[in-house]
Amino acid sequence: MAASPELEGTESPAPRGPRELRLYGLNAVHAAFAKRPEAIRKLYLVQSRIPALQPLLAWCVAHRVGYRVVEEADLEKLSGSAHHEGVVADVLRAEPESLSTWLRDLPAGPQLAIWLDGVGNPHNLGAILRSAAHFGVAAVLLPKHSSLALSGAAARVAEGGAEHVPMVRLGRTDNALAQLRGAGFALAATVVAGGRDVFAADLPTRLVYVMGAEGEGMDRELARACDLQLSIPGTGAVESLNVAAATAVLLAAWRSRRPG
Template sequence: MPPREGGTPPPPGRGNDELRLYGWNAVQALFASRPQALRKLYLVEALIPRMQPVLKWCVANRVGYRVVEEGDLNKLAATTHHEGVVADVLRAPMLELGEWLQALPAGKPVLALWLDGVGNPHNFGAILRSAAHFGVAGLLLPPGATLALSGAAARVAEGGAEAVPLVRLPAVPQAMSQLREAGFGLAATLVDGGSDLFASEVPARLVYVMGAEGEGMDRELAQACDQQVSIPGTGAVESLNVASATAVLLSHWYARQSR
């Protein structure tokens, strides 16, 4: 074990291909699925016993790690919600739509999410967590989308970020055409005006198209989908937020496939 070092470690130069993760489950999921992506690890002394497998891997593979104070981690993560561990890692590569479609299992039910304007990192993290729980095969991001995995989103996802790949879509007409050729139906999710979700049949291969947190989905995009669905409720509130709505939508599809 290296000696404790005083002072805040300087942040390494991180480009677009690197990400600063924090939170126990986020770092553990990264280590379980892509240990070779780990570039530097920072942790508090109290976590050394629990982190032994990771630390031994770091030593064997010449990946640096440092035992630091809680306050140092607060600065590195820019939050107190780091749970005692911070890691600099390589981002998972984003897939192209054709590449993702080719890798899907033939003849099997597949669920995906098309995120049209979702931008809040905490909502994104919550969506990733629900997506991992219900077995979503990919998050599809439209052309020009600025959404990318952040440390905050990965922490909220509680490990789900490593389970669900991000997929880059081509132009909307081409993306829809490719998805339909692969047997997918597209369901626009509307705050109101769509068919009752719980009375709707959903195909085994389905893409739910989710709108932005504030303004909702682009109406032209919604009309271009094969069906439009809404989640019924009491009306006591205007709507669910996008992350909560996603969990309801995914559970509906999952339950239908589990019959």
């Protein structure tokens, strides 16, 4: 089938508006449909994906949401990736919550969150969100001036996890620390060396892991302001784990103390 006129000559995979996100990948689109069907604005798919996406297509028909059956090359142009898995969707972005709102609505009991201090690689963000969804993380916390935001690439790598872990926008660092501690959270700086062994440490019931940027690590002042410092022991054959791999290990260490 020929591409629609809006696809012909497209030079950028950018969505139509700043409030929209262009998702691609079967699990990412399925998760958005399951969690926020009203956010879907347009759908593109290849013929072979019709059976797998039949419920979504029926919903689009019922709610007058446009969709088009296109060619693989069209999807690659729309997504800017060869890893579109046969489907692309334009959806409304889920805007980050404020820290105050998130804390107000947070259930009592054990809770785990991740503070991303300078992490910027979309594939690392996607992998972190996938692990966060798997281990039941309550939120990903973003510093006030962080430019980090969910992208299509991050959502695809997250394999649906992005829809299950809210993003929370922090205010001033000192205020954020005070609010989190006031809600019973301890903050753990994750460091390559010199911290307590995460597998032997007594991990608090309500904990925020603070993860540093790829390469540079976390801000030193922020690390000093944390309640404890944790490291992942290893052989020393490599300097450290990738931030996404390290996050998965840390989340598993906390979850292992709280089965179920």
